Amino acid sequence: MTAVAERTLTYAEAVREALAQAMSADERVFLFGEDVGVYGGAFGVSGDLVHRFGEDRVRDTPISELGIVGAAVGAALAGMRPVVEIQFSDFTAQAMDQIANQAAKIHFMLGGAATVPMVLRAPGGSGTGAAAQHSQSLEAWFAHVPGLKVVMPATPADAKGLLLSAIDDPNPVIVLEHKLLYKQSGAVPAEAFRVPLGETAVRREGRDLTIVATGVMVSRSLEAAAALADEGISASVLDPRTLRPLDAQTIVDSVTSTGRALLVQEAPKTGGFMAEVAARLVESPAFGHLRAPVSRLCGLDVPIPYAPQLERAAVPQVADIVAAARELVRRW
Amino acid sequence: MPKMSMTMTEGVFLVWHKAEGDEVREGEVVCEVATDKVDMEVEATVAGTLTRLLATPEDVIPVGEPIAFVAAEADGLLDGMFDDLDDPVPDQAPEGRAEPPSPAPPVPSSTPAAVPAARRLAVERSIDLATVTPSGPWDTIRLSDLGTPRKPGNGRAAVARRMTASTQIPQFVLYRDLDLEPATHGWTARFVHAFAQALRQHPDLNATWADDAVQHHDRVGVALAVDTPRGLLGPVLTDPDQDSLDTLATRIADVVERARAGRLGLAELSAAATTTVSNLGNHGVTGFHALLTPPQATALAVGAIEPKVVPVEGGIGVRLRCTVGLTVDHRVADGVAGARLLATLQELI
Numbered sequence: 001m002t003a004v005a006e007r008t009l010t011y012a013e014a015v016r017e018a019l020a021q022a023m024s025a026d027e028r029v030f031l032f033g034e035d036v037g038v039y040g041g042a043f044g045v046s047g048d049l050v051h052r053f054g055e056d057r058v059r060d061t062p063i064s065e066l067g068i069v070g071a072a073v074g075a076a077l078a079g080m081r082p083v084v085e086i087q088f089s090d091f092t093a094q095a096m097d098q099i100a101n102q103a104a105k106i107h108f109m110l111g112g113a114a115t116v117p118m119v120l121r122a123p124g125g126s127g128t129g130a131a132a133q134h135s136q137s138l139e140a141w142f143a144h145v146p147g148l149k150v151v152m153p154a155t156p157a158d159a160k161g162l163l164l165s166a167i168d169d170p171n172p173v174i175v176l177e178h179k180l181l182y183k184q185s186g187a188v189p190a191e192a193f194r195v196p197l198g199e200t201a202v203r204r205e206g207r208d209l210t211i212v213a214t215g216v217m218v219s220r221s222l223e224a225a226a227a228l229a230d231e232g233i234s235a236s237v238l239d240p241r242t243l244r245p246l247d248a249q250t251i252v253d254s255v256t257s258t259g260r261a262l263l264v265q266e267a268p269k270t271g272g273f274m275a276e277v278a279a280r281l282v283e284s285p286a287f288g289h290l291r292a293p294v295s296r297l298c299g300l301d302v303p304i305p306y307a308p309q310l311e312r313a314a315v316p317q318v319a320d321i322v323a324a325a326r327e328l329v330r331r332w
Numbered sequence: 333m334p335k336m337s338m339t340m341t342e343g344v345f346l347v348w349h350k351a352e353g354d355e356v357r358e359g360e361v362v363c364e365v366a367t368d369k370v371d372m373e374v375e376a377t378v379a380g381t382l383t384r385l386l387a388t389p390e391d392v393i394p395v396g397e398p399i400a401f402v403a404a405e406a407d408g409l410l411d412g413m414f415d416d417l418d419d420p421v422p423d424q425a426p427e428g429r430a431e432p433p434s435p436a437p438p439v440p441s442s443t444p445a446a447v448p449a450a451r452r453l454a455v456e457r458s459i460d461l462a463t464v465t466p467s468g469p470w471d472t473i474r475l476s477d478l479g480t481p482r483k484p485g486n487g488r489a490a491v492a493r494r495m496t497a498s499t500q501i502p503q504f505v506l507y508r509d510l511d512l513e514p515a516t517h518g519w520t521a522r523f524v525h526a527f528a529q530a531l532r533q534h535p536d537l538n539a540t541w542a543d544d545a546v547q548h549h550d551r552v553g554v555a556l557a558v559d560t561p562r563g564l565l566g567p568v569l570t571d572p573d574q575d576s577l578d579t580l581a582t583r584i585a586d587v588v589e590r591a592r593a594g595r596l597g598l599a600e601l602s603a604a605a606t607t608t609v610s611n612l613g614n615h616g617v618t619g620f621h622a623l624l625t626p627p628q629a630t631a632l633a634v635g636a637i638e639p640k641v642v643p644v645e646g647g648i649g650v651r652l653r654c655t656v657g658l659t660v661d662h663r664v665a666d667g668v669a670g671a672r673l674l675a676t677l678q679e680l681i
Contacts, residue, residue: 290448290449291450331469
């Protein structure tokens with residue numbers, strides 16, 4: 001068991017393993033999206049699944065996001081467990097009516113008589129030179145819609161465990177993966193384990209400030225925390241993992257203890273998810289323990305540029321997190 | 333001697349943390365002084381050299397009198413230090429009108445800007461934020477501006493000073509078993525209420541020995557002994573007999589809760605008290621002798637309230653009883669006066 005648990009997979013392999021285990025365990029589960037079949041997925045996530053499970057369960061679709069999600073909503077209503085892949089999360093804009101107006105609302109509007117157990121996986125984020133229409137971080141769109149659950153796995157193990165929980169869930173769950181994380185490796189349990197939705201992970205414990213980060217910013221924050229430790233600054237790093245429903249309590253507890261919060265997201269600052277976290281903190285008992293203003297470090301309020309230097313400059317990097325944390329602790 | 337609260341007029345000098353000739357930095361703790369109930373650290377308001385220390389331990393020094401001299405090159409050393417804190421700064425901003433967005437110059441405000449954690453700590457340690465020099469951005473008081481937490485922090489020094497002074501007072505104790513009727517209000521409220529009423533009927537005991545004479549007081553101030561994580565505190569209930577029992581019970585519950593949470597105002601602790609009520613009955617103590625808190629002339633010690641087998645008319649019965657101890661400053665009154673006070677207490681309760 002120990003030997004198996006220490007097995008290392010990439011984030012993409014972990015997602016694929018979760019899909020395979022879910023499809024093996026439950027014949028209602030099927031994969032649905034553009035190029036998920038023979039091509040193996042735009043980022044190679046579905047890989048050989050079409051050969052293992054056949055074209056009925058790993059289904060290539062036409063290039064119509066609205067049609068894909070609409071068909072998945074229908075399949076879910078009819079008792080299936082569809083897992084939709086959208087090649088870039090930016091393209092969910094095409095499918096937003098089915099996501100926000102259908103999938104999210106049906107259970108409520110039918111008085112609980114029907115459920116939409118659909119999972120929508122889509123990679124977000126910048127860093128691959130894919131430019132403004134293929135690099136956005138759109139989690140706040142989905143987190144703003146009651147009826148949707150929103151998950152952002154930051155490690156290979158969470159990519160597997162959260163996806164399996166999302167597939168189990170009777171509600172539509174949006175799983176926002178990250179393009180830069182697909183090739184990152186980490187220990188992943190071999191069994192079909194679940195990471196419960198709605199539990200913030202404490203990735204590192206520290207005394208001087210709490211860094212809350214999502215997606216690719218989690219590993220950057222951990223790198224920053226290690227650098228800060230060399231300067232004598234001790235940082236906690238928290239990864240909410242599920243944006244909705246959010247486990248705010250763990251964040252509140254940490255900030256109550258450290259008195260300082262640095263909230264890091266790749267998405268632009270205005271209207272971003274970390275604004276929600278900031279508001280939760282100042283509305284909570286942590287307020288009386290704050291020794292500094294709650295501080296956000298976010299992507300710039302610009303479309304992601306194509307030029308690599310500008311692309312890097314548009315979102316927080318490790319050095320930016322170190323500088324912001326240092327400033328927060330030194331000034332306050 | 334800095335003014336550390338609205339009501340402070342003088343302070344007792346406790347100890348120097350610096351010696352003559354030492355360099356001090358702005359915000360550095362240089363000494364400790366006591367208001368009548370709380371010990372406070374005094375921080376340097378400027379950087380410089382302590383050229384002369386005037387105060388010595390136990391000196392009672394009026395607010396505004398020098399305790400030491402600092403040689404510094406800074407300008408405006410006394411700027412604002414003794415501004416009258418009693419006059420609230422009128423709030424000029426009409427309601428509902430937004431402040432200008434520009435950060436500078438800072439908008440004058442009656443409350444100092446402070447991070448929430450500093451506000452919380454200031455309340456816990458009874459520090460007036462108006463006396464703290466801000467070092468944070470936007471002239472905001474940071475947590476570190478309040479200095480390092482005081483290690484003992486259990487109020488032993490304050491209790492030690494008061495009780496040592498108490499031993500200088502010739503005091504006697506009278507014990508009496510009170511016969512009680514079961515009641516809906518809490519016993520603390522009933523005892524405070526009845527005892528304040530009794531003192532009002534015996535003004536000779538609502539008094540202080542000072543300048544070789546008995547000084548009488550118009551108001552009855554009952555300090556309620558409260559056990560808190562920070563040590564024994566005695567928030568003062570002024571004229572509690574003027575409240576209805578309902579009101580007083582609510583007032584006491586609030587004061588006790590805030591005392592335990594460290595959220596009492598300095599004014600509540602330093603209001604004039606003419607007596608103290610302590611209750612150890614909940615801890616199973618049947619009766620005890622409380623020491624007077626100078627300059628109060630009485631203290632009431634309430635023991636356990638329990639059903640007791642007692643003689644009643646025509647046989648033996650069970651009655652609710654409580655042994656109280658009344659401590660009296662013998663300079664102020666004699667035993668019989670105390671006995672009459674207890675008789676009145678029995679009637680009232």
